[in-house]
Amino acid sequence: MSSTPTTFDVRADFPILSQTVHGTPLVYLDSGATSQKPQVVLDAEIGFLTRANSAVHRGAHTLAGEATELFEDARTTVAGFLGAEQLVWTSGATFALNLVAYAIGNATLGRGSSRFALKPGDEIVVTETEHHANLIPWQELAARTGAVLRVIPVRDDGTLDLDAAAQVIGERTRVVAFTHVSNVLGIVNPIAELTALARAAGALTVLDACQSVPHLPFDFAALGVDLAAFSGHKMLGPYGVGGLLGRPDVLADLPPFLTGGSMVTTVTLEEANFLPAPQKFEAGTQPVSQAIGLAAAARYLDGLGMDAVHAHERALERRMLAGLREIEGVRILGDASGVERVGVASFDVEGVHAHDVGQFLDDRGVAVRVGHHCAKPLHTRFGLTASVRASTSVFTTDDEIDVFLDALAGVRPFFGVGA
Amino acid sequence: MSSTPTTFDVRADFPILSQTVHGTPLVYLDSGATSQKPQVVLDAEIGFLTRANSAVHRGAHTLAGEATELFEDARTTVAGFLGAEQLVWTSGATFALNLVAYAIGNATLGRGSSRFALKPGDEIVVTETEHHANLIPWQELAARTGAVLRVIPVRDDGTLDLDAAAQVIGERTRVVAFTHVSNVLGIVNPIAELTALARAAGALTVLDACQSVPHLPFDFAALGVDLAAFSGHKMLGPYGVGGLLGRPDVLADLPPFLTGGSMVTTVTLEEANFLPAPQKFEAGTQPVSQAIGLAAAARYLDGLGMDAVHAHERALERRMLAGLREIEGVRILGDASGVERVGVASFDVEGVHAHDVGQFLDDRGVAVRVGHHCAKPLHTRFGLTASVRASTSVFTTDDEIDVFLDALAGVRPFFGVGA
Amino acid sequence: MSGLEGLYQELLLDHSKRPRGKELAPEEGRTATSHQHNPICGDDVTLRVRVTDDGGTIRDVTWDGSGCSISQASASMLTEIVEGMPRAEASALIDGFRTALRSRGEIVLDEDVYLDAAALSGVSKYVARVKCAMLAWVALEDALARA
Amino acid sequence: MSGLEGLYQELLLDHSKRPRGKELAPEEGRTATSHQHNPICGDDVTLRVRVTDDGGTIRDVTWDGSGCSISQASASMLTEIVEGMPRAEASALIDGFRTALRSRGEIVLDEDVYLDAAALSGVSKYVARVKCAMLAWVALEDALARA
């Protein structure tokens, strides 16, 4: 296999990568679950905590002022990095998606603007490729409101069936929630087409951007969706922080979700009035140091250049897919050709359970994810209960892909399966 | 003023305390808003992130195994520190309290067990001393379900009116939510009495433990409440983490709140089934490094001994209250004598707005909180829109209290008010 | 002048203790009212303005409110400047004030234009207090937009 | 034996490829069934047991399932040991198995008692896999509790 040129070598920026596992160097191919964090992110958090830490948006003392500025600068940085005018901090993508579902539920129960209120029989549309985080909140919302959940099916090659989508999305559709990139297949979904269908139906569009934001240039405004959710810990940032991006008019009309401190104007014992977005969605103490850490991650990625990151990961992906196709008994989930992808591939090894494959690879220092990757319906669709997933990040190298492929080739022989 | 003996000197453990503000040493009296973090907490997080970081409860690789163990050990440590059998990780107290309110709302809408479902006319009881985080979620729940919110009033001296409580809590009461310690008054509420009244009525008890957990020995099981919420960042731990403590049977019957990954057993496109507690409440990626940091904070506090911490802060509190009473024009909110307290005092300076007081103190290096401290109804009760709050922590010293009192004595003269 | 004395100038403390125009005139035909509130510290200003019948000139700015010395003094100072001012000029005045207040001490307000309110220049170094000083000015801006 | 070979012993791979007792017997009077599932990796075991009419002795343990080699081999090995065993003895057996599996390599299973299942001792060093090995044993425990 010819070596693909890497435009940057960033391994030294990530302290954890010098680990060894079972005496061999760690090959971390589980960034799809959670990414590793560069030193600048750790430094940003520690710097804040040891120099400026104090409550934001409250109090007039000097530290509080500094903290508030750093926190709001972080918002501007991350929103700017993602091309969004408005960013609501959340604890992560799961929270952000639940926020939207519950806010719609609240509208339905007469709290706040009725713009997004649902009536029994209204339809919510998701795709068969969704992570549980962008599926179950909608199932539950449907169950609570009498709305109906409908699903855009996925084809054998892992691409969404757009013909079916055109049938599923219609007059009764009020919400269309879909992932930008499947965390299992690594395929970039046709956002423009889905958004056009949803818009024609007058439906709200909710994008799960968890697996796109870390890997490709992301421009919220250009995508044309109404809302997008993402997690910091998957994009080189800290745990416990993420966000909801939103069009200003949509955030203005979406009722609050969590209630509590720092999101109100007046409060009596009887009732409360709420600040405008983003504050009305940010009840209680926010993940302040984490937001500042996430801003450092955004600046770090911006410094690398997301075009370069994407090209780097695309090269790794091609090397990986080519290698996987050569190993006997390996079946790639959603092996569509000619589609845009990020550096994620999931596969089945005939005759060896995913868990055993993962164990074998771990013995060679290779960390992959095994299981249904929180996308059980998608696995069911492909006739599996579990698969093995390898996922790359900015720090992944060609050599690591080769170590992985080499180890994988030894799996079936070890378990005495196949030729 | 005679010097109270300090049983420990921990200032060197807190890197931020060497700051200066306007050329004078920082006197941080805003721990009630957010506490500072000792080096061991920072080290625990960084240690995890640079050595073991990876997704927990997922995948079979070595790092994932280590991370899962450290994460679950953190749960055991924090739960043990607080005397609880079960701990649900949350992003903080606001989230934990909303979790309970929304879970009850979900039960009311027919999701999960009906044990906690509300009927129109059922009553939810809170106190007049509540932080917005333990008030507005209940207002909203009442508005969504047709339940009625009732309030236990506070007396002029800041203590709860237990006679009134006995009237308010009755047959129709389904939930009684109250704070252990008011974040404004610093007074420890009569938990045993309130819990007894609630239990007699067959109501669920929800304790806001934000301001008690950092300051006094806390034994969840001994308190006899059903649920308790707290925040990590107020107890020397990281932002973005906190918890909900709960009696096992209560957590078992409370329906889930957020839905998504890692909290399910089976999932189809139609519906999902949920794991038992605590997992069913922990949808999506948890604040892993923060939980590990919080465990370090719990061990640190445990090392100091919560009895010693409480005694230390009580001594500071007495010094502070005595000093405040001597300054002309200063009115302490809830100046009850003979009640148990933590190191928190809020006050009004006659003729000078709280914001101006705070600014003046800041110029002397003293960081206090000004405003309504997210307890607007309580301020209304005392005829104020804002007050000044000074709050202590393990690292606060007698000298700092004196610097604060000395500066405060200069406020009215500076603004040309009073004698 | 540095530190606290730069922030709390004599003139400011004087206005806050003896506020001018602090008695809300009754509503009538050509008045417009704006209520502004700072939820963080509870500063509160209700400001009422009357414009001439042709809508071009500001008359009778009155207000009521409560809050910190800066918010109250600022309202008091404002009423003194804008009486009889053409609308367009008031807009420019407010813009200039906002720019100076957000300048972190870089821009000092011109005493010839801002009169006593020039004493609020010092606030711009205190980011957390800028909102306090702006409150009445935002109220005027808002009221004029409706007048 | 260290590393992978200690975990995936020949015997284990053999059982996983040629599982014993893997054909669920029909339900009848004295049978009890338990379904266990590991949501993390999808391992799945349904185990059925018949007890003698006096309820004291185990007969006809059969199972079906899917999952990793460890979960499947463990179920297969288990059925071979407990046939004809008194209930109380089976409980002790399960307890001993659980203790060994949770011992992180400290306790090795006795071959005279655990027969082929002694080859599962190596699993105890792999904390994440202990659940896989336990699945069938938990199913038996659960089924006996209902039988």
Ligand SMILES: Cc1ncc(COP(=O)(O)O)c(C=O)c1O
């Ligand atoms: C008594 C009390 N309850 C609840 C909260 C809310 O905590 P958090 O903002 O960490 O969610 C606070 C802190 O502001 C508090 O003091």
Ligand SMILES: Cc1ncc(COP(=O)(O)O)c(C=O)c1O
């Ligand atoms: C596509 C997708 N959506 C949502 C999530 C949920 O993100 P989090 O667990 O950070 O809330 C994930 C990550 O697991 C994901 O990959």
